[in-house]
Amino acid sequence: xxxxxxxxxxxxxxxxxxxxxxxxxxxxxxxxxxxxxxxxxxxxxxxxxxxxxxxxxxxxxxxxxxxxxxxxxxxxxxxxxxxxxxxxxxxxxxxxxxxxxxxxxxxxxxxxxxxxxxxxxxxxxxxxxxxxxxxxxxxxxxxxxxxxxxxxxxxxxxxxxxxxxxxxxxxxxxxxxxxxxxxxxxxxxxxxxxxxxxxxxxxxxxxxxxxxxxxxxxxxxxxxxxxxxxxxxxxxxxxxxxxxxxxxxxxxxxxxxxxxxxxxxxxxxxxxxxxxxxxxxxxxxxxxxxxxxxxxxxxxxxxxxxxxxxxxxxxxxxxxxxxxxxxxxxxxxxxxxxxxxxxxxxxxxxxxxxxxxxxxxx
Amino acid sequence: xxxxxxxxxxxxxxxxxxxxxxxxxxxxxxxxxxxxxxxxxxxxxxxxxxxxxxxxxxxxxxxxxxxxxxxxxxxxxxxxxxxxxxxxxxxxxxxxxxxxxxxxxxxxxxxxxxxxxxxxxxxxxxxxxxxxxxxxxxxxxxxxxxxxxxxxxxxxxxxxxxxxxxxxxxxxxxxxxxxxxxxxxxxx
Amino acid sequence: xxxxxxxxxxxxxxxxxxxxxxxxxxxxxxxxxxxxxxxxxxxxxxxxxxxxxxxxxxxxxxxxxxxxxxxxxxxxxxxxxxxxxxxxxxxxxxxxxxxxxxxxxxxxxxxxxxxxxxxxxxxxxxxxxxxxxxxxxxxxxxxxxxxxxxxxxxxxxxxxxxxxxxxxxxxxxxxxxxxxxxxxxxxxxxxxxxxxxxxxxxxxxxxxxxxxxxxxxxxxxxxxxxxxxxxxxxxxxxxxxxxxxxxxxxxx
Ligand SMILES: Cc1ncc(C[n+]2csc(CCOP(=O)(O)OP(=O)(O)O)c2C)c(N)n1
Ligand code: SF4
Ligand SMILES: [Mg+2]
Numbered sequence: 001x002x003x004x005x006x007x008x009x010x011x012x013x014x015x016x017x018x019x020x021x022x023x024x025x026x027x028x029x030x031x032x033x034x035x036x037x038x039x040x041x042x043x044x045x046x047x048x049x050x051x052x053x054x055x056x057x058x059x060x061x062x063x064x065x066x067x068x069x070x071x072x073x074x075x076x077x078x079x080x081x082x083x084x085x086x087x088x089x090x091x092x093x094x095x096x097x098x099x100x101x102x103x104x105x106x107x108x109x110x111x112x113x114x115x116x117x118x119x120x121x122x123x124x125x126x127x128x129x130x131x132x133x134x135x136x137x138x139x140x141x142x143x144x145x146x147x148x149x150x151x152x153x154x155x156x157x158x159x160x161x162x163x164x165x166x167x168x169x170x171x172x173x174x175x176x177x178x179x180x181x182x183x184x185x186x187x188x189x190x191x192x193x194x195x196x197x198x199x200x201x202x203x204x205x206x207x208x209x210x211x212x213x214x215x216x217x218x219x220x221x222x223x224x225x226x227x228x229x230x231x232x233x234x235x236x237x238x239x240x241x242x243x244x245x246x247x248x249x250x251x252x253x254x255x256x257x258x259x260x261x262x263x264x265x266x267x268x269x270x271x272x273x274x275x276x277x278x279x280x281x282x283x284x285x286x287x288x289x290x291x292x293x294x295x296x297x298x299x300x301x302x303x304x305x306x307x308x309x310x311x312x313x314x315x316x317x318x319x320x321x322x323x324x325x326x327x328x329x330x331x332x333x334x335x336x337x338x339x340x341x342x343x344x345x346x347x348x349x350x351x352x353x354x355x356x357x358x359x360x361x362x
Numbered sequence: 363x364x365x366x367x368x369x370x371x372x373x374x375x376x377x378x379x380x381x382x383x384x385x386x387x388x389x390x391x392x393x394x395x396x397x398x399x400x401x402x403x404x405x406x407x408x409x410x411x412x413x414x415x416x417x418x419x420x421x422x423x424x425x426x427x428x429x430x431x432x433x434x435x436x437x438x439x440x441x442x443x444x445x446x447x448x449x450x451x452x453x454x455x456x457x458x459x460x461x462x463x464x465x466x467x468x469x470x471x472x473x474x475x476x477x478x479x480x481x482x483x484x485x486x487x488x489x490x491x492x493x494x495x496x497x498x499x500x501x502x503x504x505x506x507x508x509x510x511x512x513x514x515x516x517x518x519x520x521x522x523x524x525x526x527x528x529x530x531x532x533x534x535x536x537x538x539x540x541x542x543x544x545x546x547x548x549x550x
Numbered sequence: 551x552x553x554x555x556x557x558x559x560x561x562x563x564x565x566x567x568x569x570x571x572x573x574x575x576x577x578x579x580x581x582x583x584x585x586x587x588x589x590x591x592x593x594x595x596x597x598x599x600x601x602x603x604x605x606x607x608x609x610x611x612x613x614x615x616x617x618x619x620x621x622x623x624x625x626x627x628x629x630x631x632x633x634x635x636x637x638x639x640x641x642x643x644x645x646x647x648x649x650x651x652x653x654x655x656x657x658x659x660x661x662x663x664x665x666x667x668x669x670x671x672x673x674x675x676x677x678x679x680x681x682x683x684x685x686x687x688x689x690x691x692x693x694x695x696x697x698x699x700x701x702x703x704x705x706x707x708x709x710x711x712x713x714x715x716x717x718x719x720x721x722x723x724x725x726x727x728x729x730x731x732x733x734x735x736x737x738x739x740x741x742x743x744x745x746x747x748x749x750x751x752x753x754x755x756x757x758x759x760x761x762x763x764x765x766x767x768x769x770x771x772x773x774x775x776x777x778x779x780x781x782x783x784x785x786x787x788x789x790x791x792x793x794x795x796x797x798x799x800x801x802x
Contacts, residue, residue: 011391013387013388013391013397034696035651035652036647036677036680036681036683036696037680038403038404038680038681039403041680041681041683041695044683044695044696045695045696045698048695048696048697048698049698052699058696060683060684060696060706062651062652062654062686063622063651063652064652088620088621118620119602119606119618119620119621121404121405122403122404122405123403123404149422177403178400178425178426178427179426181400181401181403182398182399182400182426183384183387183397183398183399183400184396184397184398184399184423185391185396185397268425268426269425271422271423271424271425272424272425274422274424275421275422275424276424347425347426347427348425349424349425349427349428349429350424350425351429352429405606405607405679409569409571
């Protein structure tokens, strides 16, 4: 059986779903649990073809509740476990994610956003931001990477497994239907050959020895008797999450602290924004961009800094203000006026962003 | 640096527009250029028109889909209707000359409208099976996103295993590229 | 030349030709359903719920009031509707993924409660709408997108015996049958009896239909029919599985 799926560095041209399957292998994932849903199906299709060749496993479950909870079970057994879903499947996924959040279980979930609400379209949107960052009956103690290119899909899928097992919070890779289905180039590599260490996994239950004799029993709960008990648990979760936030948070920016207007976007939309901003800067406009790579936790300090120096921020997304809510919350009290460009469930082109920037700058 | 060339290919299910787009994208990638290709998909596609969005350039490509294309190639009457919204003043609109009754719906504002007899050439001179390869030749020549030789290399890469068994197929496919290119030479 | 049979009266003419692939079994099932409803004369009080799966394409198929629900959730939507207005005839139409995987808890519980609704479930051995993944009904050895090396019953079990399961959890008054698109006359009879069972308020009624999906099976016409008639019937026995006792009044 070949040990490593990828050796050396090589340029590929493929779909995003294929990229995710390879990245999960490269990251040392052991098992995928999943339920079909467009536009993530091909992650499963590629995984089911590749996995047996590398001694990896797959289970197709009866729905996403089950896919999420079996992923939880896989993690409890100490295996690097992941699932992938979208739209209404993400809705169902919130229950298992909330258990993982409460118990610090490092499940990895790949989301390829599609249109909502309800079944809507199987194609594309950025409408799963609220659900992915703060869904479930909890406080949103999760790590969420929003990717923009196939290279990032590869890099951040690997990073997601590492971050999950390092920090022990459920971790999402937030893509979308366009990224899932489009083909573009990327360079794949073996992370360890590149000096990216793979964080090892570890069982929560079933460790060697007799519980109570050789080792303390591994016992995990999510139910508490009184308010104070729960309060302490959530306070601890919040403290730990806030402590790792500066280390986990990632962003990308261009002249965000030195421009009158800063365009904020995430994921695939940031490609169009970058194109528009670069073009208008070449023409002399005072415009920059800020792009949160992690939507949870956000790079708050840098965002606030930009929001205090700019006169206005243009918030661009394929949703009706879901990213904007995160941004406005983090930038509360900052100087910049917040201007929306929302197109729920629709792509946004560089031309549209450029036209909006021009109309703002006058 | 020049902006990416934006191409729309649209046709009926069996016409092979997606494989044409994919092969051109791969050929451009092989040349070290930036290429992005995305098919339409969704519930609509069932029995609907198949649309391929293709962009090729030298800088990272922005959004995967776009509002106006530099060139639209429509291979059926339904494909003509489906792609009208991508036609702007800079667009070259190419459709198969065999499609009847659409002359009036194509926007007069397009930079250029071309009816090419690809289907006829396929049926009468070459082989119906290489219809989409003729289209590929036409796209490659009209846009110059990759060279004709590169296009042939890409076909060789995809179908080489078939060509080994039947070398006449290679000639047929390469001829289809050349004939497709001829159909638009000097017109765009 | 084959004779083009007239459309059932209850079909919506302006939404035809329908949106299923050529050779798809869904159209045949909906034809049998339309004819059964015509014969019973209940078009005015039928409410039709379709699942998410290729069944979603039928949301405007009939001249009935119709609701497209969520994947797997048609049974509870129709249950709620029937409970709130028992005069309506509630039909839940779904695929095998919708009914036996994501919606199985609803099927089992609606059947156990003997809900007075009719569930019609189309078994095409895989997930059609999403491009041909394994379903609970996938045959041993059958290749699908998520069982690319063939379904291994050791790892993923044997095809779900849906009607047998429903028959096991329902009490008297329920009607359970398995029909096939290769016998439309018999299928129409089963569906009609299922609806009559609901009209008479006797209990849950359930018809599974062995159906075709040439698109994802990647079969030609001949192979398609062979698969339904020869392969599928090895695991899925066609016939009535549970029929309520005749009522005493009926003899009078
Ligand atoms: C919660 C949720 N998960 C997944 C899906 C994606 N999905 C749509 S249709 C379908 C499968 C349909 O298969 P089946 O029920 O067998 O019907 P068929 O298309 O074969 O008739 C799935 C998994 C969804 N819409 N909602
Ligand atoms: S995919 Fe299969 S089930 Fe769906 S419409 Fe086509 S043939 Fe029918
Ligand atoms: Mg099915």
